[in-house]
Amino acid sequence: MKTLKYIGILLLFFAAFQSCNSDKKSNDNSSEVYQCPMQCEGDKTYAEKGSCPVCKMDLALNDNTSKLVDDPIISEESIFNLTSIWHNEEAKAIQLKDLKGKTLVMVMIYTSCKAACPRLVADMRNIESQIPDEKIKNIQFVMVSIDPETDSPEKLKAFAKENFMDDAQWTFLQGNESGVREFANVLSVKYKEISPIDFSHSNIISVFNSQGELKHQQEGLGVDNKETIATILEITP
Amino acid sequence: MKNHAFRILFTLLVFQTLMHSQSKGMVSIKGSRYIPLYGRDATVVEVKDFEMDIYPVTNREYVDFVKKYPKWQKSKSIKLFVDNSYLANWKNDLELKDSEKPESPMTYVSWFAAKDYCECQGKRLPTVDEWEYVAMADETTKDARVKPSYNQQILSWYEAPRSNENKIGQHKKNAWGVHDLHGLVWEWTLDFNSVLITGESRKDVDKDSDLFCGSASINATDLMNYAAFMRYAIRGSLKAKYSMKNLGFRCVKDRNKVK
Numbered sequence: 001m002k003t004l005k006y007i008g009i010l011l012l013f014f015a016a017f018q019s020c021n022s023d024k025k026s027n028d029n030s031s032e033v034y035q036c037p038m039q040c041e042g043d044k045t046y047a048e049k050g051s052c053p054v055c056k057m058d059l060a061l062n063d064n065t066s067k068l069v070d071d072p073i074i075s076e077e078s079i080f081n082l083t084s085i086w087h088n089e090e091a092k093a094i095q096l097k098d099l100k101g102k103t104l105v106m107v108m109i110y111t112s113c114k115a116a117c118p119r120l121v122a123d124m125r126n127i128e129s130q131i132p133d134e135k136i137k138n139i140q141f142v143m144v145s146i147d148p149e150t151d152s153p154e155k156l157k158a159f160a161k162e163n164f165m166d167d168a169q170w171t172f173l174q175g176n177e178s179g180v181r182e183f184a185n186v187l188s189v190k191y192k193e194i195s196p197i198d199f200s201h202s203n204i205i206s207v208f209n210s211q212g213e214l215k216h217q218q219e220g221l222g223v224d225n226k227e228t229i230a231t232i233l234e235i236t237p
Numbered sequence: 238m239k240n241h242a243f244r245i246l247f248t249l250l251v252f253q254t255l256m257h258s259q260s261k262g263m264v265s266i267k268g269s270r271y272i273p274l275y276g277r278d279a280t281v282v283e284v285k286d287f288e289m290d291i292y293p294v295t296n297r298e299y300v301d302f303v304k305k306y307p308k309w310q311k312s313k314s315i316k317l318f319v320d321n322s323y324l325a326n327w328k329n330d331l332e333l334k335d336s337e338k339p340e341s342p343m344t345y346v347s348w349f350a351a352k353d354y355c356e357c358q359g360k361r362l363p364t365v366d367e368w369e370y371v372a373m374a375d376e377t378t379k380d381a382r383v384k385p386s387y388n389q390q391i392l393s394w395y396e397a398p399r400s401n402e403n404k405i406g407q408h409k410k411n412a413w414g415v416h417d418l419h420g421l422v423w424e425w426t427l428d429f430n431s432v433l434i435t436g437e438s439r440k441d442v443d444k445d446s447d448l449f450c451g452s453a454s455i456n457a458t459d460l461m462n463y464a465a466f467m468r469y470a471i472r473g474s475l476k477a478k479y480s481m482k483n484l485g486f487r488c489v490k491d492r493n494k495v496k
Contacts, residue, residue, distance in 0.1 A: 078317065082317075181430070182352070186477070
């Protein structure tokens with residue numbers, strides 16, 4: 001009989017904990033780290049406020065609890081500030097900043113698309129074919145799926161093979177719903193699910209430099225991609 | 238023995254209601270199917286049960302937020318996520334200008350900031366469909382769109398200047414118990430970028446099939462709902478890093494998701 005009572009109490013505790021869990025999470029901010037604003041000692045951090053032993057400046061709060069990493073090397077406009085996790089066609093988990101160092105040509109598509117996407121893909125291939133071979137290794141062509149539920153890495157891989165886009169310079173990305181929405185907003189791409197397998201979406205090809213800064217956007221289908229190619233050639237070593 | 242089993246069952250039942258009880262400052266919205274102004278092909282959309290903030294987020298609440306999450310302070314926020322007018326009515330990183338009221342709705346905020354605010358509270362922004370669903374209600378009816386008075390009231394607000402400087406909660410709550418969906422500020426929605434209309438009226442007539450794949454499916458269903466037209470037009474013209482004087486937000490939470 002006693003055990004039953006204990007079980008009851010245990011359940012009570014469990015429920016109480018669960019119901020206030022969300023509040024607790026947002027209050028928990030104890031892992032504050034301080035660092036010299038001039039970074040005299042490199043990445044060395046302190047647990048308490050104080051001054052830097054080298055330059056005597058007040059230590060600044062290092063906000064590494066935040067989701068958005070303040071990497072000093074990337075600029076404020078860089079898409080590498082986005083920290084959502086993606087999966088490429090090889091099912092490897094990556095962040096956008098893993099693509100750093102190459103010129104990025106990005107487009108949002110979904111593989112079950114019958115109307116505009118084949119033409120967008122054709123535009124991408126067309127651009128790729130006009131880039132001289134010695135530059136290709138410094139460029140990554142990235143297709144981001146707006147339908148993360150359907151477009152699994154396996155699907156994307158199959159799509160890549162089918163469209164002869166399986167070489168190293170092509171990357172296909174599957175995100176989560178929130179990450180995709182966020183990424184689309186960075187690109188000013190609009191999209192809407194019309195039915196479970198069909199989407200409306202903007203047809204935009206975006207070019208980023210090796211630091212993830214937006215350099216050019218081409219809007220529309222089958223448009224003259226001279227400017228896009230010129231931009232790519234200009235910013236790619 | 239049987240007695241005890243009953244007792245346990247009883248306590249479990251009590252917990253059941255506890256676990257599903259409303260979050261503070263939110264009301265439950267019972268989901269349903271309805272026809273929004275712009276829908277999918279089938280025009281009927283389904284909204285699942287969820288909880289919605291009773292009031293839009295206020296200046297005071299946002300001050301607390303930036304204290305806790307310094308990356309959203311005026312000087313620390315990065316250009317990818319906000320434009321120049323972000324927190325334009327603030328004196329510095331932690332204080333509003335003296336002319337601003339703490340209980341006024343929070344505005345001059347970008348979509349990225351609003352989204353992160355909600356996520357930091359374990360909530361999210363409402364979808365367009367969810368927002369419009371709750372906003373169909375007037376004080377007595379959950380779908381008041383057929384009443385002439387409903388449209389008139391909203392439109393008269395759209396004409397009223399500087400409503401963003403008012404305090405929250407001065408309008409009567411609607412049939413769901415939610416305040417200020419109309420009459421104070423426009424509000425961000427999670428998928429505002431699903432409104433596939435361009436800012437230019439000439440383009441809209443053409444449906445612009447080169448810019449948007451499948452844009453022909455976007456047709457308005459209720460030509461009398463001018464107020465909704467204006468909301469969709471605003472959403473269609475926004476970019477996620479924009480901040481506006483009369484654009485705020487509130488959060489929602491999925492129902493049945495016990496944290």
